[in-house]
Amino acid sequence: MRKKAIFAVGFCGVFLSVFLMFTTTILAQNRPSVIVLLVPQLTREDIHMIYQSNAFPLLKQAAIGELNIRTAVSLKDIHNITTISAGVRAAGTEWGRYAYRSSEKHAEAVPLYYIHTGEMPSGLRNGTILLPYIPVLMENNEQRNTGAIPGLLGETLEQHGVERAVIGNSDVEGKPSRLGGMLTMNRKGITPQGWIGEETLIHTSLFPGGKKTDYPFLAYHIRNWKSQGKGLVVAELGDLERLARHKNSLDTKRYMELRQRVVEEIITFAGELALKRENNQRILLLSASLPDSDIADKKRMAPIVLWENGGDGGVLTSGTTRQPGLAANIDIAPSIFVWLGVSLPPAMKGQALTVDHTFSHEWFWKTAEAIDYIYATRPAVLYPYVGVTIAIIILSVLILFFGERNERIRRKWIRWLPYVLLFILLIPFFLLLLPLLPGSPSPFVIALLLSAVGIGISIMLRRLPFAACFFGVGLVSWLPPLLDGFTGGELIRRSYLGYDPVIGARYYGIGNEYMGVLLGGSVLSVAMAGELWRKNACRYIPALLIVICIAMVLYMAWPQGGSKAGGIFVFLAVLLYGIPAFSGMVWRKRYIIVLLVTGIAAAGLLFMVNYQMADEQQSHIGRAFAELMKGNWPEIGRIIERKLIMNWRLILASIWSKLFIVSLLVCLLFIYYKNEQVRNITKHYPYFTAGIKTISFGALIALLLNDSGIIAASLAILYALVPLLYRMIDNNT
Secondary structure, three states: OHHHHHHHHHHHHHHHHHHHHHHHHHHHHHOOEEEEEEEOOOOHHHHHHHHHHOOOHHHHHOEEEEEEOOOOOOOOHHHHHHHHHHOOOOOOOHHHHOOEEOOOOOOOHHHHHHHHHOOOOOOOOOOOEEOOOHHHHHHHHHHHOOOOOOOHHHHHHHHOOOOEEEEEEOOEOOEOOOOOHHHHOOOOOEEOOEEOOHHHEEEOOOOOOOEEEOHHHHHHHHHHHHHOOOOEEEEEEOHHHHHHOOHHHOOHHHHHHHHHHHHHHHHHHHHHHHHOOOOOEEEEEEEOOOOHHHHHOOOOEEEEEEEOOOOOOOEEEEOOOOOOOEEEHHHHHHHHHHHHOOOOOOOOOOOOEEEEOOOOHHHHHHHHHHHHHHHHHHHHHHHHHHHHHHHHHHHHHHHHHHOOOOHHHHHHHOOOHHHHHHHHHHHHHHHHHHHHOOOOOOHHHHHHHHHHHHHHHHHHHHOOOHHHHHHHHHHHHHHHHHHHHHOOOHHHHOOOOOOOOOOOOOOOOOOHHHHHHHHHHHHHHHHHHHHHOOOOHHHHHHHHHHHHHHHHHHHHHOOOOOOOHHHHHHHHHHHHHHHHHHHOOOOOHHHHHHHHHHHHHHHHHHHHHHHHOOOOOOOHHHHHHHHHHHOOHHHHHHHHHHHHHHHHHHHHHOHHHHHHHHHHHHHHHHHHHOHHHHHHHHHHOHHHHHHHHHHHHHHHHHHHHOOOHHHHHHHHHHHHHHHHHHHHHHHHO
8 A cells, every 4th residue: 555655656746747847848938038149240241241142041031130339438349238238328348358157167257256246146056157347347337427237138137037048259369258148147247057168169270260159059058048948048159259350360362251151150050040949039140349340441330130930021120210220239128128028127228129021121231331321421521511611601701801902803703602602502402302313422423413503503593683592592491301301301311411320329300410401591581581572571471480480390399200309499499589580579578588488388398298109109309308207317417418528529529610610700700890781781681680690599599409509500500691691792793
């Protein structure tokens, strides 16, 4: 009887054990998981080359995109990985590379950790990964006031019971470089399990440096971790980094052959994981850094590839960029949280990745090349434009001051200057239409094309009376950009005067360049409309200004439109200042108070509407207002600090600041030395005079309230200064 009881208990025990193992395995297989393949030095051209070979069909099933890897410091890998782990732009430190396995030979990871942190690591086991220098990383971000919390990705997953593991490295010739652990560690620099030492490499005499990634070893442990229910596994594939260290000792052809072979091995490994992926499992391949040669060539967007269930191509995007094919490094951690069903911590500012199937891979390759081309050639287009504008303004002033004394100079130069002045104000309109041209014309071709078309149109405009001429110039300066903005903003997005996704200061809406154009062009057209229809101007011009400014404010406040907080205040200021300026009202204290209260209330209402929208529909305006409503004053302070620093840097170094300073000096010269001529113009053109004052006031508000406001102010002020120069030159003719 006793034997039967023992047998029954033993049988039940074995049955329960097998049942529990089977149940655990099934649950682990159905639990969502993410495998991140981190590849330093991987470029979009590497992926495109493999894509074109048609040897890797699984690559065509993936969603592809490119990643802005801007950080709080530079594009270096350690800063990028720290930014990904924190979900906000962060600053890394070289000490962040030195992670060790607790049992790693010659590393003494536990004593090192104790020396630098003052405490023993909790939950220590044989495979624990430690970053002893985590206090240095934390302190670096505190000193820079980035608001970043390195390790927040791993910390949040740990709090929600999601297990993590890391494998692989980018070690080069005995110097550790273990970036993967930055994504799996908690705030104390601890990853529960991983392999990041020599055991992840194979020794080979057929590869520079003699070591390569052991892909079978990585695949074996990744499969095991998945069966154990690991939610996040990060695999660092460092062969491109190891190869890059030997680039100077190889000729170009051989280096490219080896590089292609390494990329093929990486894609093959990723494809095998994607082919064997289970339900609710995603494979994310992303670049940790870019080669120095690509950065020098101004190719600064990193590739990103995603395999998921039901994947059938498409391009990646996010709420951060709102551009198909584009995402940001701060979007990676929020995406992992969404995929694993974990709520997003408030300290993270990115938005989850989504797949847009309305765009093809072929479209993505072409668009990515166009973005790179515009970024690379932007200085060659804009610097000559600004430089020529400054030169023409100075030349006009010199002729106005000294042409009267020298008849020869006056006759030689004064005849063609009005045509060039008109051409200067037409350039923003031409640059808006430039994306409609096929291909990617060189800056030299662009200069020739704009010169030929611009001078031709200037000749036609020159035949018109002063008011009609600049009414047309003002109208084409603001109406096409506004219409484009309300219909998706495709022209602004690809214009040389538009925002730049490579820089990453703005991904959607309207930038400071075209905001300045809208400001100057709209007020100029209103002023010249007053000159053209003076009889009823007092009644209709203020109404026209109100209609235009309301349209501008709504566009600036609309999350799918301009989405520019500074623009809201600028056009509210223009509206409230322009009404009395154009109607001839006398400024009174009561009126000023009413205007200020009305403007602040209108801006607050628009911000509140943006704030009430869903997270994925909110613009950065709504998110900033949300921080204000939460009372997150440190974050508000960081936003203000970033904007002030950006503006100050541009004032000190940007060519736009030189244009603004020259324009300001010219205005002062006219006030003190050409006061009689200026008074004569203001007497004959009262609405133009009101337009000059309103533009100047709007430019001042733009300068004070916008990061990079110097750009908007310098462009806006041209629409007051250039017509004034034009009229003064005509008076001297």
